[in-house]
Amino acid sequence: xxxxxxxxxxxxxxxxxxxxxxxxxxxxxxxxxxxxxxxxxxxxxxxxxxxxxxxx
Numbered sequence: 001x002x003x004x005x006x007x008x009x010x011x012x013x014x015x016x017x018x019x020x021x022x023x024x025x026x027x028x029x030x031x032x033x034x035x036x037x038x039x040x041x042x043x044x045x046x047x048x049x050x051x052x053x054x055x056x
Contacts, residue, residue, distance in 0.1 A: 004054075005021070006020050008056065016050075017046055017053060019032075
C-alpha cells in the first residue's frame, strides 16, 4: 500500500496538517507542531498545505 500525505482526521487541531505529516513520517505530532512553531516560514507553508492537501 502506498502512503500518501494527507490531512489527518483523528489528530487535528486546526486543519490537520501537522497530524497528517506526523502520520506520514511516523513521528509524534507534538514534534511536528513544535517545528512549525519554531520555523519562520511555517505559517505560510501551513496555510498552503492546508489548502492543497486532500482530506483523509
